[in-house]
Amino acid sequence: xxxxxxxxxxxxxxxxxxxxxxxxxxxxxxxxxxxxxxxxxxxxxxxxxxxxxxxxxxxxxxxxxxxxxxxxxxxxxxxxxxxxxxxxxxxxxxxxxxxxxxxxxxxxxxxxxxxxxxxxxxxxxxxxxxxxxxxxxxxxxxxxxxxxxxxxxxxxxxxxxxxxxxxxxxxxxxxxxxxxxxxxxxxxxxxxxxxxxxxxxxxxxxxxxxxxxxxxxxxxxxxxxxxxxxxxxxxxxxxxxxxxxxxxxxxxxxxxxxxxxxxxxxxxxxxxxxxxxxxxxxxxxxxxxxxxxxxxxxxxxxxxxxxxxxxxxxxx
Numbered sequence: 001x002x003x004x005x006x007x008x009x010x011x012x013x014x015x016x017x018x019x020x021x022x023x024x025x026x027x028x029x030x031x032x033x034x035x036x037x038x039x040x041x042x043x044x045x046x047x048x049x050x051x052x053x054x055x056x057x058x059x060x061x062x063x064x065x066x067x068x069x070x071x072x073x074x075x076x077x078x079x080x081x082x083x084x085x086x087x088x089x090x091x092x093x094x095x096x097x098x099x100x101x102x103x104x105x106x107x108x109x110x111x112x113x114x115x116x117x118x119x120x121x122x123x124x125x126x127x128x129x130x131x132x133x134x135x136x137x138x139x140x141x142x143x144x145x146x147x148x149x150x151x152x153x154x155x156x157x158x159x160x161x162x163x164x165x166x167x168x169x170x171x172x173x174x175x176x177x178x179x180x181x182x183x184x185x186x187x188x189x190x191x192x193x194x195x196x197x198x199x200x201x202x203x204x205x206x207x208x209x210x211x212x213x214x215x216x217x218x219x220x221x222x223x224x225x226x227x228x229x230x231x232x233x234x235x236x237x238x239x240x241x242x243x244x245x246x247x248x249x250x251x252x253x254x255x256x257x258x259x260x261x262x263x264x265x266x267x268x269x270x271x272x273x274x275x276x277x278x279x280x281x282x283x284x285x286x287x288x289x290x291x292x293x294x295x296x297x298x299x300x301x302x303x304x305x306x307x308x309x310x311x312x313x314x315x316x
Contacts, residue, residue: 001028001045003067004309014065016072021048021056021087029058029095034136035103041065043072044136046095046107049080050087057084058095060107062136078138081109081127082153089114092163092180096239101173104141105134106157106191108164108177117182117200117213121160124152129199131164131177131191133157145194160197160223166239166256167191178236178256181205182213186233187226188256190273198223204231228275234261238291244298246314255300257289264289264302282310 003011020028026048034042041064049059060079063072092110099105111121111129121129124146132155133141140147140154147154166178175191185205189197202217204226219225230236238257242250254267263283270276282289288305295301300312 001031001072003070008309008311011070014070014072016063016075018047018059018061018075018077019050021050024090026056026090026093029093030097032097032099032105034062035099035101041067044097044099044105046097048093048095049077051084054087055084056087056089057081058093058107058109060097060105060134060138078136079107079132079134079155081132083126083128085112085128094161094164096164096167096177098167098169098175100169100175103136105136106167106175107132107134108161108167108179110163111161111199113162116207116209117162119200121162121199122196122201124149124156124159127153127155129159129161130156131158131161131167143193157193158191158195158197160199160201162199162203165235165237168239168241170241171243176239176241176254178239180235181229181231181233182207183210184231184233185226186230186236188228188236188254188267188275189224190227192224195224196222197226204229205233227269227273228267234263234265235259236265237289238293238303240292240294240300242300243294244296244300246298247300250300255292255294257292257302259288259290259305262286262288264292 001014029046031045046060058081061077063075089112091114094108094110096108109127146152163180177189182205185203202220236256237259240255242253256265263280266279268277291303293301302310
């Protein structure tokens with residue numbers, strides 16, 4: 001973890017970070033600021049954690065960031081996704097964090113599978129393949145849909161996800177998500193309490209072997225359809241709703257990073273939550289786009305896999 005200041009200077013590694021299991025697709029996954037960060041300097045972060053001899057899980061921690069000293073203080077793990085699974089399951093981690101207006105936390109947990117689909121995303125006794133909803137102290141949020149149901153984990157908000165790599169609140173307060181399909185079928189989803197987003201019962205993609213998944217079903221009663229899907233895939237990573245004033249023409253735009261596509265995708269939504277327009281940006285960089293954020297200064301910030309943090313302003 002490092003701090004980049006307004007002039008683009010990069011700090012040394014922030015000290016006192018817990019031990020992170022890293023390699024391939026796993027490591028330190030996401031960082032989010034508390035709603036009162038300007039006063040309390042509290043952050044939340046997710047990462048892959050070693051458990052026992054050969055297992056890992058996804059942990060969510062909170063800490064106070066002492067920016068001047070470059071250190072995390074009062075570090076506490078507030079949530080661990082269950083169950084821990086073999087460290088060989090290094091794909092589909094999730095770990096994206098979104099802080100709700102009321103201060104509660106949402107986090108994505110991928111299904112952890114890198115092979116022919118397994119149906120853990122449909123099992124309520126597991127956090128895998130879910131979006132979870134907890135308080136800042138790590139307790140299940142009181143409005144969660146499965147609290148009190150026998151055999152169901154109380155922190156679950158939605159189920160039926162594969163590899164959720166983008167999570168963000170829209171200006172109207174609704175929660176949206178992007179996730180990777182297999183071969184085909186990357187998705188943009190509107191996330192609503194208690195709903196089943198279908199994986200692996202339905203998908204617009206196919207297995208890596210070329211075989212159909214669950215007979216090729218793309219819809220099924222009781223499951224939600226994506227508001228938009230990409231085929232061929234872009235491998236979406238990072239999701240942001242533009243909220244600044246530097247680009248008035250981008251009001252109501254949604255930005256999605258593209259890993260495989262190598263561009264920043266700008267979407268325009270209709271009033272009934274359909275994608276009306278799509279514009280690829282930064283394709284000339286030929287870089288995998290890892291994350292995107294709308295900054296308080298009105299600029300758009302873009303993180304690439306080749307180590308660049310870009311600040312987009314008019315005229316660039």
